[in-house]
Amino acid sequence: MKRAARFVIFYAALFGLWTLLAELKIWPPYLFPTPWGVGEALYAGFQDHTYWIAIRVSMERVLIGYAISVVLGMILGLGVASNKFLEETMGGLLVSLQSLPSICWWPLALLWFGLNQNAILFVVVMGSLLSVTLAMEDGRKQMPKIFGQAGRNLGAKGFKLFWYVLLPASLPFIVSGLKQGWAFAWRSLITAEMLYLSLGLGQVLMMGRDLNDMSAVIAVMILIIALGYIVDGIVFKGMERHLQNKWGLTSAT
Amino acid sequence: MSTNVQKFSDQFPIPVEPGFDPRFPVHAGAPGGKVGPVSVGRVARPVSPGVSKVGLSEICLSYRTQKGERLLALDHINLQVRAGEFVCIVGPSGCGKSTLLHLIAGLHQQTSGQVLIDGKPVQGPGTDRIMIFQEHALFPWLTVGQNVEFGMKMKGVPKAEREEKTRYYLKLVHLAKFEKSYIHQLSGGMRQRVAIARALATEPDVLLMDEPFAALDAQTRDLLHDELERIWSETGRTIIFVTHNVREAIRLGDRVVLMTFRPGRVKSEFLVDLPRPRHLEDPDVARTAREILDELREEINRSLEAEYKEGVRPHVETDVEGEVRV
Numbered sequence: 001m002k003r004a005a006r007f008v009i010f011y012a013a014l015f016g017l018w019t020l021l022a023e024l025k026i027w028p029p030y031l032f033p034t035p036w037g038v039g040e041a042l043y044a045g046f047q048d049h050t051y052w053i054a055i056r057v058s059m060e061r062v063l064i065g066y067a068i069s070v071v072l073g074m075i076l077g078l079g080v081a082s083n084k085f086l087e088e089t090m091g092g093l094l095v096s097l098q099s100l101p102s103i104c105w106w107p108l109a110l111l112w113f114g115l116n117q118n119a120i121l122f123v124v125v126m127g128s129l130l131s132v133t134l135a136m137e138d139g140r141k142q143m144p145k146i147f148g149q150a151g152r153n154l155g156a157k158g159f160k161l162f163w164y165v166l167l168p169a170s171l172p173f174i175v176s177g178l179k180q181g182w183a184f185a186w187r188s189l190i191t192a193e194m195l196y197l198s199l200g201l202g203q204v205l206m207m208g209r210d211l212n213d214m215s216a217v218i219a220v221m222i223l224i225i226a227l228g229y230i231v232d233g234i235v236f237k238g239m240e241r242h243l244q245n246k247w248g249l250t251s252a253t
Numbered sequence: 254m255s256t257n258v259q260k261f262s263d264q265f266p267i268p269v270e271p272g273f274d275p276r277f278p279v280h281a282g283a284p285g286g287k288v289g290p291v292s293v294g295r296v297a298r299p300v301s302p303g304v305s306k307v308g309l310s311e312i313c314l315s316y317r318t319q320k321g322e323r324l325l326a327l328d329h330i331n332l333q334v335r336a337g338e339f340v341c342i343v344g345p346s347g348c349g350k351s352t353l354l355h356l357i358a359g360l361h362q363q364t365s366g367q368v369l370i371d372g373k374p375v376q377g378p379g380t381d382r383i384m385i386f387q388e389h390a391l392f393p394w395l396t397v398g399q400n401v402e403f404g405m406k407m408k409g410v411p412k413a414e415r416e417e418k419t420r421y422y423l424k425l426v427h428l429a430k431f432e433k434s435y436i437h438q439l440s441g442g443m444r445q446r447v448a449i450a451r452a453l454a455t456e457p458d459v460l461l462m463d464e465p466f467a468a469l470d471a472q473t474r475d476l477l478h479d480e481l482e483r484i485w486s487e488t489g490r491t492i493i494f495v496t497h498n499v500r501e502a503i504r505l506g507d508r509v510v511l512m513t514f515r516p517g518r519v520k521s522e523f524l525v526d527l528p529r530p531r532h533l534e535d536p537d538v539a540r541t542a543r544e545i546l547d548e549l550r551e552e553i554n555r556s557l558e559a560e561y562k563e564g565v566r567p568h569v570e571t572d573v574e575g576e577v578r579v
Contacts, residue, residue: 149360150390154404154455155380164407168394247393248437 033215038222041215050204051223058189058200059227061117065124066185070178073129077136078162091137094130102127102188106195120192120200127188128181135177139170172243179236186228201227305333305369306491307357307459312366314352326352327363328516336458339485339492341502343549344512344520345556350495353517354461357493358384370459380404383452384461388468390448391436397447398423398432404455422450425484442473446480453488462494466501475533478504482530499542499549504531511548514556521548 015035022034029037045051080086080094105126109119143166151165193202201224208216243249312330315323326349334340342350355361357368359378368375370382383404391400401419410418423429426446436444445465452460466474482505485492496502502509509523523545527537 144389146386146390147392149355150384150386150392152360152378153358153382153384154451155378155407156403157378160407164403165392169392171394243394246435248435 030212031214033218037215038218041213041219042222045204045216045219051220053199054201054204054220055223055227057198058193058202061120061193061200062124062185062189065121065189066128066182068121068125069128069132069181069185072125073132073181074136074167076129077133077138078140078166080133081137081140087137094133094137098130098134102184103191103195106192115196117198120189120196120198123192124185124188128185131177131181131184132174135174135181136170138177139173140166142173143170172247172249175236175240175243178239179232182231182236183228186224186231190224306336306338306371307334307493308332308367308369308372309353309357310367310369312353312356312363312368314349314356314361314363325516327356328518330366330517330519332510332519334459334491334493336491337489339494339505339507340510341494341496341506341508342510342512343496343499343502343545344517345514345549345553346497348512348514348552348556349517350512351463354384354463354493354495357459358382358461360384380408380455381457382459382461383455383457384463385445385448385452385465387464388441388444391444391451393436395436396432397428397434397436397439400436400447401451401454403451408455418454422454423447425453425487426450426480440473441469442477445469445477449481449484453484453490457490459491459493462492464496465494467496467498474501478533479530481505499545500533500538503527503538503541503545504533509545511545512552514552515559520552 018035022029022032022037026032033041042051076090076094080091102123105123106119109122113119113122147165147169148161151161156165189200190202190205193200194206196203201220205217205220205224208214208220309330309332312327313325314327315325318324330353332340342353344350352361356363357375359368359375359382370379375382392403395403398419401422402415405415405418419432420429423432426449428443428446428450431439431443431447436447439447448465449460466477469477478501481492484490492505494502494505499509503525506525509525511520511522512518513520523541525541527535527541531538
């Protein structure tokens, strides 16, 4: 109850301040829109299907890119975790590559794939692959060894050992990495879409700028935040809760 | 000296079972010769294959420490276990008794020597030998039933048969009601019963138990001793049971094998022919435990000296149950 009250007070204050600043007209309305201006832009965007199409296109891209990252990242992470040579050589490279913003791959992607969907996917994959790889590597190391031993002892080997034992055993340790990978994938996608006219949310955002329509820009920003948050809150929170229930881990909060 | 426990060398006329020749115990120096009770591991006489369910012949294991020294962990271990026998291995911590189980399970590879099952050398893990670990080896992402089912699923047993057997083995360990529970919802004793059911469900010939009850409280352990003994007599499995608790070994074992501290060798073996069911607090069990403990103490002292030298200051006591705590 108290928490809800704080929540309401905070957002009421935030909206109040926003409205106040907008109403004072310190800046022209096309640079600093009112909350209801943004609301109208949102409504209009959904009315003429622009936002629906943008959301569908962007979600499709991020899901494909993220899926590729997860599969590749798990293979890479497992490889690095279970091979001393790879760990010593590639391990360091992976960590240092993580300091490279994924959009830096954009020029390469353009030359390699041309100005199309694949270039965007490439940037998305590069953005999230490292998080997933490092998470998987770490998870494989943190995972109690006894699970692998018990699994092999009970007759699991090869892919079965990975799928039925190593993967589920390391899940609680990699779920935060998977979550981070998702966040990076989402950011990389929007960045790439802003650089390339391509129907996605990033492009709609840039369209707002071109039209000097700050209401539309903020409306799309809210959409991007909301979508990222919903996936995080539904998919990953759900996964964490599910794991905690199964394993009997208590929630950190 | 108790009449209930005797060194192999003192007691030749033990009941002869097919495939087991008591006159040539594993560590006999020479056929018919007088058998020395101590440091008998080195002079083992090879036993013809096919004789025992589990045969360890001249097992050595050495590994490199981080400083680069070569450390001998297991030194020419010889041991024969008959089908249906309950053998307990006792020794101070660090003697390699758990490692020995891992070798039998095929989870590790010995440096030299052979592990034989029915006379055939072991190559990697197999579901004919299932290990029961001290704790935390059940899969927390699966329900109790799915844990028990796991080995059968890996083997490709059809679903209907799996379900039936899972129910059967859960009933055997009195956990039928908990099939749908997750592991963290069970007590320590229940978990180890699930582990036993999971191991039995793959229908192994040999159960390898690595201090399975060490983390349990005394009452739970007593109950599980009874249950294990019952399951053993009902299923006729061969059991190799590692423990550092001498009384537990005598409570359960047909034979107790005492190992030395680093490198691990078989120091001596004791036949326990006390009538079953036994209890931890039986005077006979206690007396027998004393005798074995006297021999074990020497090894414990060696292990302690080594630990002191390594800069660790262990807290040591030998409690009344004959459990050595370091």
